[in-house]
Amino acid sequence: MLDILNNYRSACGWFDAIYAEGESLPISFRNNHIYSIIGRQSSGFGIRANKETKTGFSYSNVPSRINETVRRAISLTRFGEKEEFHVPSAVPALQFEPYSDTIHTFSADREIEQAEAVIGRIVSAFPRATVDMGVGKSAGQRRICNSNGIDCAYRHSSYSVSISATLVSSDGLRLSISEGVSSLGPGNYTNTVDRLLWKLEHAQTIRTIESGKIPVVFTPKACASLVGIVASGLSARNVAKGISPFAGKLGEALFNSHFSLDDRPLIVESPHSYPFDDEGIQARNKTLIHNGAIAGFISDLKYAHRLGIEPSGNGSRGYSSLPAPSFSNIVIGAGERPFAEIIGGIKAGILVDQFIGLGQSNTITGHFSANLDCAYLILNGEITGRVKDCMIADNLFSLLADDMETSSDCLWYGSVYSPYLFFPAINFTA
């Protein structure tokens, strides 16, 4: 690809390109039975050209259209924004690949057998349960090249399992719990199934608690959704646009000293890791909130230049879009006491696992409001049943600044590795 692009060197100031290709094989189970098997193949390339400081962009997934695509990108530069940054020239090192050869040991027959056994286990514990499951593998490669001589590529692979079990009782009450896990190659997911069963078992009695300010513990899964509200403020893009509440607050302790947050693209076993970002910048682990203080922002080339900071290696894109700052793995700092000990000290409160409608509202300033799809009553330190038809609404930034605690035990949900978070008083409406 670089050979063809180099023919256009004199037609523009700089260019960069991404080529992505991949294959995946997802198998899905619906309503306790195998439903479908899918083979996907895709590839495509995106070309960004900068001429007289202005940027244009075009893409295609038809290999023979590469010349047409470059010309289209160059012709669009006249409408583009003045962007005075340059593409990097330092060739990034390939320290690792988020890839495992074991992905080739994925066997559809064996995965189907395993999944059917899992469904059998859930249905024998809950005969009314309907289980949907997805098991799949994917593998591919990404190549980044530019007019400063970078031409680098890495392979990636991922094995993922998602399970969702639904119970509808005779009076119409509905309970649906989902769990999931992903890794570089096929693995054992018994722990994920155990966790799902635990959540179903403890939701069998309906309990109530009065409206007011009550103690709330969020599971790592709930935290993985909540953290997005904080994370969006840590993007250099939102800082540059003036819609981050953390703009100009570098070094300020905005939160409780028990709260820390990292972006870690170098975690070798995560499918969300990468050796370099989609603009060819070397990836590095970094702390963004250190003991409650804002310690940095994630950036791509464009917004790093705009803020006058070093690019953090978080430029992310598919082949059909321009780069934007994006997180790799978000790691929330763990605390000292285990989850069991934290809830042991709660007289009356709730454990929240799943929301409906979180993030629909204006969360820029930390405000959130959500119905509790799955939450449990904690009474005298014990989980005693499910609470439902209720909402919580508060300001996450104020909550994180005030009294709070993180547990010592952490779990992965998607690209987030999080402890349980405990807040002594959150607005609760039933």
Next chain:
Amino acid sequence: MRTSIEQYADSALDCISSLPCEYAEIRLGSGVVTSIILSGDQIDSVSSGDTTGGCIRILHKGSWGFVTFNDIDDLKKHVKTVLSLSKTIHSATPSTVAGCAPVRARFSTNAIQSCRDISIEEKFNLISAYNDILRNSNFIQTTRAVYNDRVSQSLFVNSEGSVLTYDKSFCGVSLTAVAKDGSVIEPFSESHAGYGGFELARHREESAEAVVKTAVDLLKAESLPGGTYTVIADQRLAGVFIHEAFGHLSEADFIYENERMRSLMSCGRKIANDTLTVIDDGTLPVLPGYIPFDDEGVPPRTTFLIQNGIIHGHLHSRETASMMGEEPTGNGRALSVMNQPIVRMTNTYIENGTYAPQELFESVDDGLYVVDAVGGQTNLEMFTFSSGYAYRIKKGKPGTMYKNVILSGNVFTTLNNISMVANDRKMFGGLGGCGKRGQSPLPVAFGGPHLRINNVLVGGGH
């Protein structure tokens, strides 16, 4: 000159006409997308790109095999792949599909001003003019003005012998203003889109003006105390409500898969007051939910989901129709050729009632007028949706403005609590759409008249 996708029709038919399976279909697509995104005083991106791709789906011994690919020139190879994949799976509860009479037809969007004939300059100037309106207040921190058009061709053939082609043009804008005063930041958006040409993007100045005004007004609005209120919903909120709260429940894959849902959603069951009628209609032209045929080659129809308070019908794909012994309704839709068709809505709305909107307000002594919708979500039994903003109604008159108004409740209870339906229905649809099973955003439209709903749970502070 781009070759027409229609030329693949014969070879595609040939590939699947005598396969050893119950049903087979091939979908191919090719299109060009132009997108302009402006933000504040900056140009976020100006891009144009093309994609080509296809898929083959077969029902083999009761289970689905599906392959997707970019390379549409070697269909025979992809047919081999899908056959070999399908051989690995056997279902104990086999799926079946409802058959339809084969159809051969060509469709094309009726565009007044074809997007192909409009220069990028003109598209750029139009969206820049809207962006200038959006920025026209000292309180505006940033904006996001998006222009988007997608011009594509698609081909559908199946083992029944249907051959359908569609020259499609989708065009629209999305307008967002973010107002800021001290530490208070308030975004507000509107979007307009549909099937047609560049005319759909034109004349949106008033919408841009309304967006700035609302974003700035929200700076001064207070947060609403949580509690239970009598609510009057405006037309947009009525539309989002019926889409989220009842439309999804009517999707037969959910109903079929769950015994309890089958009884809750059985036809003939009375679930609301006589005044409530709910319709899904993919035949309505221009609106984002319009389809000449669904992604299983079935023509759309006007489906009454609720007629005068009584459940009247469900939304079906070929598969759910067959499994439930009902007729396909033309609701088997896929986001693109990269996705399998699943049961989806098209244009979903609450039909007009008999009241003048004023009568609804006059009936409320103390309540909320809840306007617009930012988004909504449901787990089938419970729903939440965020309104844009609300006004307190006292003695029939809207007063204080509130923000962060999140409505939540049980779907069936809330439907029963719709006590008055006005006669001023409007339809809405933009560049966004609906999400289900990882396929998002699928273009849909929604709408309704003003509604009065009793006893709605609203989240807020204490």
